Amino acid sequence: MxxxxxxxxxxxxxxxxxxxxxxxxxxxxxxxxxxxxxxxxxxxxxxxxxxxxxxxxxxxxxxxxxxxxxxxxxxxxxxxxxxxxxxxxxxxxxxxxxxxxxxxxxxxxxxxxxxxxxxxxxxxxxxxxxxxxxxxxxxxxxxxxxxxxxxxxxxxxxxxxxxxxxxxxxxxxxxxxxxxxxxxxxxxxxxxxxxxxxQGRQQDTYPSPCSHCDYCCWRTLCKLRWIEDDHLSQVAGITKLQIKKLQAAGITTLAELGTCTTDLKVAKMSTATLEKLSGQASLQLQARENGRRPVELLPQQPGKKGFARLPQPAAGDLFFDMEGDPLTDGGLEYLFGIYFFSAGKPLFNLSSRKDITRKYN
Ligand code: SF4
CATH class of the missing domain: 3.90.320 (Lambda Exonuclease; Chain A)
Structure with a gap:
């Protein structure tokens, strides 16, 4: 405009x-x-x-x-x-x-x-x-x-x-x-x-985080507002819908979520989800107050879930990563990295698309 x-x-x-x-x-x-x-x-x-x-x-x-x-x-x-x-x-x-x-x-x-x-x-x-x-x-x-x-x-x-x-x-x-x-x-x-x-008929707005924020020219202003308000969006991994449900239950800040008691009930939110969000908020709150990031190990879940789904480590494991450019015609993968162990030593091997073309053509 x-x-x-x-x-x-x-x-x-x-x-x-x-x-x-x-x-x-x-x-x-x-x-x-x-x-x-x-x-x-x-x-x-x-x-x-x-x-x-x-x-x-x-x-x-x-x-x-x-x-x-x-x-x-x-x-x-x-x-x-x-x-x-x-x-x-x-x-x-x-x-x-x-x-x-x-x-x-x-x-x-x-x-x-x-x-x-x-x-x-x-x-x-x-x-x-x-x-x-x-x-x-x-x-x-x-x-x-x-x-x-x-x-x-x-x-x-x-x-x-x-x-x-x-x-x-x-x-x-x-x-x-x-x-x-x-x-x-x-x-x-x-x-x-x-x-x-x-025309000013409804201008009561709040900066609710959305997918456009990363590209928005007002992102710093909004981040400052979230810090000032201690807004729930600062809780890592929280969703918009979870924020709404918590707000409806009277929890509006990271500090309130991080210190809420176990008897808190939030409509349409399971106890497990509430505990997880509250635990995350509590960790962030401790980091803010003590200046040190606390680490809390999650208990292993029964069955094949999370990291438990990975196969047992083996000597020949290769960890592969590639970088691509989706905007090029037809897409382009141009940088490949492989991390592996050789004689017990960790090694990282990087190849560009050019190297690979030269090697295999
Ligand atoms: S950064 Fe931009 S898109 Fe995100 S809440 Fe603020 S004004 Fe809206």
Missing amino acids: QKIQGDILYAASDIVNFLECAHLTRLDLINLDTPLPKDEESEEVQLLQDRGYAHEAAFSDMLATRHQSICDIASQASEIEQMREATLSAMDAGIEIICQATLKKDSLLGHIDFLRRVPVPSRFGDYSYEVIDTKLARKIKTKFIIQTACYSSLLSSVQEVTPERMHIVFGNRAEESLHYADYAYYFTTILARFSDFV
Whole structure:
């Protein structure tokens, strides 16, 4: 989101972020008026972004070989209003492929990877457009659908006809087409929830840890809040659902969980689970208070469970590990490590894919 001359503009990514974590949206809103300390993007995120741009550029080159007319809005303008006007001119002129198209309706703004001309009449003439979005991933995710549905919704209002399909081009160049009508209502419902939230009708949020936290620019702020509140999320291995159940039973902090008595009852939580969580919290509490990490050996469970499932150690045991890059075409395993014992001495042998190719070809 961004604020331009007092008006806030929201992007499709803001709606996707809101679904991941409403607190993120709240911090984004506060940040517009009172800048908050932001975390840098991690190297992994930067790498993914660079690969994403390269994928988009390669797809654009491919489109240029297949279509007679193609234009890039980002090379013509940089201000939002100019980009929007340049996009409308390109649509009016019937350009076959429009890269970096910029569409806007009320406070919703979309920078769309590509618009592709299709032979369906619209206010522009005997043709209209459909959205193509490029993604590094190899399969569809809900957030991709929300994003393309958001763009298709903007496109509907601009060309005055609903696009039949929306397309996603994955990192392996496979293209998946979806019927916009199948998702339009879903998107409208989400947009209404998002609008209610940003207009201040329900902004009471707490940073609940989720899968987005590792990539979130507010992760340090939230971690500080969890420490300050001694939040239950700091208990190693605890789940969101377990936190909810404990909170409902009046246990809201790590310290409370680590010192709870054995007569505590938590609805829909077994005694074994409660004991395990409480024991973990107690260890962390001791480490915090004494500065030393206590170690507690768990009793061996009857039957083949945990480490008991491993075979008995033998002299010829090999411990193998490999590193891979799932983003490379077809995936790539490139680094192999083997740990073993030779004449009683532990050894570690590391081979790269190159070494192995040289050895066995
Ligand atoms: S770090 Fe996690 S909890 Fe905090 S705002 Fe980001 S996604 Fe939400």
